Amino acid sequence: xxxxxxxxxxxxxxxxxxxxxxxxxxxxxxxxxxxxxxxxxxxxxxxxxxxxxxxxxxxxxxxxxxxxxxxxxxxxxxxxxxxxxxxxxxxxxxxxxxxxxxxxxxxxxxxxxxxxxxxxxxxxxxxxxxxxxxxxxxxxxxxxxxxxxxxxxxxxxxxxxxxxxxxxxxxxxxxxxxxxxxxxxxxxxxxxxxxxxxxxxxxxxxxxxxxxxxxxxxxxxxxxxxxxxxxxxxxxxxxxxxxxxxxxxxxxxxxxxxxxxxxxxxxxxxxxxxxxxxxxxxxxxxxxxxxxxxxxxxxxxxxxxxxxxxxxxxxxxxxxxxxxxxxxxxxxxxxxxxxxxxxx
Numbered sequence: 363x364x365x366x367x368x369x370x371x372x373x374x375x376x377x378x379x380x381x382x383x384x385x386x387x388x389x390x391x392x393x394x395x396x397x398x399x400x401x402x403x404x405x406x407x408x409x410x411x412x413x414x415x416x417x418x419x420x421x422x423x424x425x426x427x428x429x430x431x432x433x434x435x436x437x438x439x440x441x442x443x444x445x446x447x448x449x450x451x452x453x454x455x456x457x458x459x460x461x462x463x464x465x466x467x468x469x470x471x472x473x474x475x476x477x478x479x480x481x482x483x484x485x486x487x488x489x490x491x492x493x494x495x496x497x498x499x500x501x502x503x504x505x506x507x508x509x510x511x512x513x514x515x516x517x518x519x520x521x522x523x524x525x526x527x528x529x530x531x532x533x534x535x536x537x538x539x540x541x542x543x544x545x546x547x548x549x550x551x552x553x554x555x556x557x558x559x560x561x562x563x564x565x566x567x568x569x570x571x572x573x574x575x576x577x578x579x580x581x582x583x584x585x586x587x588x589x590x591x592x593x594x595x596x597x598x599x600x601x602x603x604x605x606x607x608x609x610x611x612x613x614x615x616x617x618x619x620x621x622x623x624x625x626x627x628x629x630x631x632x633x634x635x636x637x638x639x640x641x642x643x644x645x646x647x648x649x650x651x652x653x654x655x656x657x658x659x660x661x662x663x664x665x666x667x668x669x670x671x672x673x674x675x676x677x678x679x680x681x682x683x684x685x686x687x688x689x690x691x692x693x694x695x696x697x698x699x700x701x702x703x704x705x706x
Contacts, residue, residue, distance in 0.1 A: 368582045372402065372639045375579060378570040382427045385567060387420050388558065389551035396542050396657055397424060397516070399640070403632040404580045405539025406495055406515040408480075408530075408661065415544045417518045421476045424516075428576065429569040430473035431510065437483035443490035446470050447500040448507070465502060470494050473510045473573055477517035481527045488534055491515065495537040512576050532620070532664070539629045540654075541661035586635040588646045591691045594704070595648045596630040598687055598694065599655060601703045603663050603679075609702030611686065617669035617679055622662035629658050648689040656680050 376398060383394060393409070397420070400407045409417045418434075425432035435446055448468035454461050469475060470491075480488065494500055498509045517538070519530070535541065547555060571579075602610055603621035614621070634650035660676045669679070688694050695704070 366644075368585075369639055369642055369644055372579050372582060373642055375571055375575070376640045379424070379427045382567050382570060383420070383423050386423045387416060388554045389547045390416070390420065390544065393420065393542055393544055394424075395640075396540050396654075397421075399633050399636045399654070400539045401514055401576070402579050402583050402636045402640075403539060403629070404512070404583075405629060405632065406537060407517070408535065408538040408541045409516065409518045409544055410521055410541065411518075411544030412522060412546075413520060415546070417544050418476065418478055420544075421474075421516045421518070423567060425474040425476070426567040427570045428474065429572040430512070430576075432474045432476070433469035433472040434476040434478060435469050436478050437480050437487070439482060439484065441483045441487050443487050444468070446487065447490050447494070447502065450502060465505070465507065467507070470500060471507075471509060473512055474514050474516070477515060479519060480517040481519040481530060484528055485531065488528065488530060492534060492537060510573075512573055512580070532662075535661040536623065536625055538661065539633065540657035542657055543660075583632065583636050583639060586639060586644065586646060588631055588635065591694065592634070592646050592648060592651065593627075593631065595687070595689060595694060596627050596634075596651050598700055598703055599651070599683060600624075600626045600630070600659070602683060602687065602700075603659070607703075608705070609699055611683075611699065613682060614679070617665055617672075617674050618663055619666040620664040622659055626658055626662050630654060633658065652684055652689070655684055 379398060380394060387394065397407055401424075409421070411417055422432070422434065435441075446468045447470055448466050450463040450465050452461055453464045477491065480491075490500075494509060494513075495515055498511065498513050499506050500509065501507075520527075546552075600622045601607065603614060603618060604610060605615050605618050605621060630651055631646075633654040634646045637650045637653060638644070638646045656677055659680050663676050663679060665674060665676055665679065669675075687700070688697055694700060
């Protein structure tokens with residue numbers, strides 16, 4: 363397959379999924395784009411937004427456009443790890459009459475898993491997702507069970523009503539490629555939502571891709587070349603968030619208590635590769651890195667009390683980081699402050 367054929371194939375899949383989702387989902391174009399970038403990059407997504415913004419509907423609709431198995435897990439305070447991973451049960455073998463343990467898989471053994479309101483379950487159950495998301499397997503007793511491939515976790519959480527919730531620890535959040543903010547719709551979008559959801563109109567969703575096709579597209583993404591300049595730009599953004607290091611800007615030291623780790627660079631580059639292909643390009647630019655900096659970094663940097671007292675959010679820190687980091691090749695390598703970053 364030629365590079366242009368690969369681009370065309372991914373672009374057609376992208377347009378097909380967007381067309382099917384538009385039958386049910388109104389607006390939220392940026393959110394859908396980020397979901398698809400994560401899907402083709404072999405990543406997971408965490409969606410945050412107030413109730414009623416169709417987070418769950420968006421994810422279930424995406425699953426219907428894919429010819430893969432789908433499971434929704436409603437996370438609650440009484441949910442146990444075995445409820446999502448599965449467990450060994452004692453059964454009688456009908457052939458021999460002997461009693462033996464048999465593994466009954468849980469909902470994690472599906473291709474697309476919706477972890478709904480993930481912050482409403484205790485850390486013990488949240489941690490059960492860690493091995494699944496990173497290693498794509500679960501361990502029950504002394505036995506490892508491989509998960510389906512492709513495997514895609516989409517989690518939602520509500521930023522309000524924090525009583526009775528359990529904030530995801532940084533280690534768990536770091537497993538998500540993107541943290542996506544779902545915003546309120548515009549006036550016209552909300553008008554369309556009101557008309558569409560209070561009538562008999564029902565969108566008929568047709569599957570666009572199979573699991574095997576998604577695996578092929580994920581391999582195509584990893585074959586996209588990236589220049590040293592784009593890699594250096596991604597590294598410059600991430601390494602500047604690490605407080606106390608040489609080359610770290612003063613405002614980062616003032617506003618952050620923790621910076622992003624190496625996974626941020628990996629996901630920036632993978633997402634940029636996918637975004638370039640979705641836009642019909644076989645090369646990655648710094649614009650692709652800039653477009654994905656917020657969803658990749660916002661859950662990997664931790665603001666301190668000084669920032670919170672000034673009303674400075676993680677997104678504002680990222681905006682300033684993008685504004686102060688030169689993206690042109692000559693300027694990037696000649697910047698006195700950044701030279702310390704590259705020399706470290």
